[in-house]
Amino acid sequence: MERIQIIAIIGSLCFLGYVMWQIKKGKLREEYAFIWILSTFVLIVLSVWRNALEILAHTFGVIAPPNLLFAGALFAVLIYLLHLSLTVSKLQYENKTLAQELALLKQKIDKKEKA
Amino acid sequence: MNQTIRVAVIIPAYNEEASIASVVSAVHAASSDSIQLTPVVVNDCSKDSTKEIIGSLNCVALNLPINLGIGGAVQTGIKYAFDNGFDFCVQIDGDGQHPPQFIPVLEKELVANNWDVAIGSRYIEKEGFQSTFMRRTGIQYFQFLLKLITSENVTDSTSGMRMMNRKTMKLLYAYYPDEYPEPEALIIYNRNGLKFGEVPVQMNERMGGQSSIQGFGAVYYMFKVTIAIIFTYLRQ
Structure with missing residues (x-):
């Protein structure tokens, strides 16, 4: 080794x-x-x-094996980043809904306390 | 049988301590026995004393714990209006650009034309504050884009002064855009078969505060709204 x-x-x-x-x-x-x-x-x-990469590269028809590694890794990172963007969008939506609920509830409580 | 019409006047406010009190009192002044106007101020987590000021005013004060942007703030007001059984709600700006005396006019036109949404437009009779050349050009571009995909002619697509009925409130309860919601909302109305039209109004120059759209922000605004219009149209 x-x-x-x-x-x-x-x-x-x-x-x-x-x-x-x-x-x-x-x-x-x-x-x-x-x-x-x-x-x-x-x-x-x-x-x-170590031969795994060369075998894979040969199967896909890639001449230089490291290129397959880079392309594969880059693609995986891109997909994962997209997934994270989707998660952030969802969290933002949920966060917004919670903030709105909170403001509406606070107003209800304030009104009751004043009365 | 002449029932009083209850209208929630949604006033989104972000750092509007200079103008908010006069806007709220102008709303009360425009209220009458036939159309009762209730100011609903949505404080979008202002950094100044807006929260303290609206707490002492005669209005419904909704204080958001985090800054949601104009769309999120307006949607909060729409949720309040819908949950509390208001017949209509109308949005006016917290910086005094929209004179509340036009609210009854919007209501009259909305009912008379059987619309779901009535939009106050500066550019029908071209009276009052007309904004800068650059902004008018941007608004004309949106007019062209909206006509292209919805075949509706909206002269003032960025106007925030809009009155809506309960059917529209229910729709926007579920989804309302966060940033720069006005032009995109028109597509939402169109896609959901709502009827809308414009009513000539006069607007003022802002009393305080700053526009969120200037410099590089203007470029981003045009880009973001174009994308939003196209994708909202494609969404089913």
């Missing part, structure tokens, strides 16, 4: 450990943790089994 492989595996394992620690603390919801654990798993597989 080459030095870079060992560094990559240690790095991936540290990342996995950090993700699991955040789940344990209850700071990361499991649905988001899933994608992070999955990507760490892919990284570990690629570090251990």
Whole structure:
């Protein structure tokens, strides 16, 4: 096993450990943790089994194997960012509804107290 | 049988301490036995003393805990008006641009034409404050765009002075755009089969506060509203 492989595996394992620690603390919801654990798993597989990338690149007809890795990673990040934008939009809508409810309820209470 | 018509006058206010008191008293002055106007001030988490001022005024004070932007503030007022059984609600600006004496005129036209929404327009009789050349050009562009996709002719699509019936309130209760809602709302009316029309009104120059649309904001405004108009039209 080459030095870079060992560094990559240690790095991936540290990342996995950090993700699991955040789940344990209850700071990361499991649905988001899933994608992070999955990507760490892919990284570990690629570090251990070095030929995997070349085989995949050959299958897809990509000449330089690292390009497949970059393209794949970029695409995955883009999709995940879109998912986050959707989540933020939903949260914003829910936040707005809550703020409005609160203002309407406060007015009701104020009116009762004044009467 | 002549029943009093109850109208909620929604006044969104963000840092309007200089003008809000006179706007509220102008609303009371325009109120009559046949049309009873209730000022509903929606304080959009102002940083100045708007909250304290409206607390001491004779009006319904709705204080939002976070800043929602003009659309979210107006929607809060619409929800209040719908939940409290008002016959109509009308939106006027908190900076004194919309004279409340035109509210009964809007109501009369809305009922007479069997509209769901009546929009106060500066550009039918071209009287009163006409805004700057750049703004008029922008408004003409929206007029063109709206005519293109809805075949309705709206001369003042950015006018916030709008009166609506309960059918419209119920629709906007569910969805109202957050930012720059006025032109987009016209498409929402059109897509939902609501009838609307314009009524000539005169507007004033703002008494205090600053427009949210200037400089780079104007470019963003045109872009965002164009996108919103097109996508709202495509949405079913």
